[in-house]
Amino acid sequence: MTNSKDFTFCVPCLFGVEGLVADELRRMNMQEVRAEDGRVFFQGSLADCAAVNLSLRCGERVLLELCRFHAGTFDELFEGTRAFPWDKLLPRDAAFPVSGYSLDSSLFSVPDCQRIIKKAVVERMKQRYHLDHFPESGEEYKIRFSIRKDQVHVFLDSSGTALHKRGYRPAHTEAALRETLAAAMVKLSRYRGKGDFCDPFCGSGTIAIEAALAALNRAPGLYRSFAAENWRFFDSKIWQQARASAIAAEYSGNYHIFASDIDPRAIQIAQENAVRAGVEHLISFTIEDASHFSRATEHGVLVTNPPYGERLLDRQQAEQLYRDFGAAYARSENWGLYLLSSHTEFERCFGKQADKKRKLYNGMIKCDLFMYYK
Numbered sequence: 001m002t003n004s005k006d007f008t009f010c011v012p013c014l015f016g017v018e019g020l021v022a023d024e025l026r027r028m029n030m031q032e033v034r035a036e037d038g039r040v041f042f043q044g045s046l047a048d049c050a051a052v053n054l055s056l057r058c059g060e061r062v063l064l065e066l067c068r069f070h071a072g073t074f075d076e077l078f079e080g081t082r083a084f085p086w087d088k089l090l091p092r093d094a095a096f097p098v099s100g101y102s103l104d105s106s107l108f109s110v111p112d113c114q115r116i117i118k119k120a121v122v123e124r125m126k127q128r129y130h131l132d133h134f135p136e137s138g139e140e141y142k143i144r145f146s147i148r149k150d151q152v153h154v155f156l157d158s159s160g161t162a163l164h165k166r167g168y169r170p171a172h173t174e175a176a177l178r179e180t181l182a183a184a185m186v187k188l189s190r191y192r193g194k195g196d197f198c199d200p201f202c203g204s205g206t207i208a209i210e211a212a213l214a215a216l217n218r219a220p221g222l223y224r225s226f227a228a229e230n231w232r233f234f235d236s237k238i239w240q241q242a243r244a245s246a247i248a249a250e251y252s253g254n255y256h257i258f259a260s261d262i263d264p265r266a267i268q269i270a271q272e273n274a275v276r277a278g279v280e281h282l283i284s285f286t287i288e289d290a291s292h293f294s295r296a297t298e299h300g301v302l303v304t305n306p307p308y309g310e311r312l313l314d315r316q317q318a319e320q321l322y323r324d325f326g327a328a329y330a331r332s333e334n335w336g337l338y339l340l341s342s343h344t345e346f347e348r349c350f351g352k353q354a355d356k357k358r359k360l361y362n363g364m365i366k367c368d369l370f371m372y373y374k
């Protein structure tokens with residue numbers, strides 16, 4: 001069972017990063033990788049499931065697909081769910097909460113779909129365990145479903161806590177980026193540990209920390225746990241082996257990663273987060289005004305997420321900051337720039353048109369990643 005590639009997995013992700021997640025999965029040698037809006041499917045083994053949970057940088061969770069079927073009515077949803085042999089996976093005392101979503105489908109009431117799916121699983125379990133009531137006092141097997149255009153997918157969530165929660169950031173500053181989005185920006189900048197890397201609006205340090213993890217080729221989930229580690233059909237040796245392989249694949253090197261912010265409290269938090277991530281020795285933190293940015297480099301990349309004039313600063317203050325930072329950037333040589341902002345007038349204020357733009361969502365905020373290759 002461990003090495004059979006017969007399982008289908010689904011990785012939900014932020015809109016705009018599907019291609020990056022698919023690329024990560026292909027580099028990990030996953031099979032039949034196919035991206036859709038907001039998620040990527042692949043074929044793999046249980047060992048692959050562990051490896052992907054540990055190493056994926058840009059995806060949100062790893063879901064094991066159990067069944068898929070068409071359902072336009074609650075009866076079809078019930079029968080389709082009950083047809084799966086739940087009793088073969090879930091022990092008698094399993095906790096099995098159900099959650100999910102429905103898009104463009106006849107069955108649009110999510111609470112009702114949740115209730116029907118739960119009922120169908122219980123029905124199937126009753127046949128085997130002959131219980132009227134399931135205590136759900138054991139390990140958690142979280143059931144997730146998606147219904148898109150009447151096509152139902154039912155999954156088990158192998159990750160548990162979402163993958164963006166690496167464990168290094170209990171403290172973050174206001175408007176902190178999700179770790180998976182920061183990792184996506186680093187990936188788009190093509191930084192792999194060569195040359196200089198700098199985030200001059202670093203806040204809680206997420207982008208610089210993700211850059212350091214990428215430079216080290218460190219699996220971002222190495223020091224956290226996953227729901228599937230408690231599943232009875234999932235041999236714990238798989239996880240030990242996956243962790244050992246991830247550690248063996250790490251690099252060591254001399255990296256030049258800089259992170260600064262005008263706010264001393266942000267720098268304090270960023271440093272604490274870097275310590276927890278085990279990368280504090282790779283990042284130089286300083287309190288600096290990005291308007292005076294003047295770091296010399298032969299070859300460097302700035303990857304950053306300044307205030308947008310929404311949550312931090314007002315619109316006019318953000319525009320002035322973009323003008324000042326644009327002027328500082330124009331005076332600096334040999335830096336590429338990857339800057340995320342939702343501000344529609346960013347390029348005009350910054351004083352230069354981006355070489356390329358890419359749509360990314362920071363939570364619900366639609367942003368552009370402005371790319372300057374220089």
Ligand SMILES: C[S@@+](CC[C@H](N)C(=O)[O-])C[C@H]1O[C@@H](n2cnc3c(N)ncnc32)[C@H](O)[C@@H]1O
Nearest residue numbers: 176177201203204206261262263289290305307
């Ligand atoms: C959107 S937050 C960055 C969040 C960060 N990416 C994270 O994940 O925590 C923008 C940051 O820019 C900083 N900032 C505002 N004006 C600045 C300036 N003139 N120079 C440097 N940093 C500045 C703020 O203190 C804030 O921490």
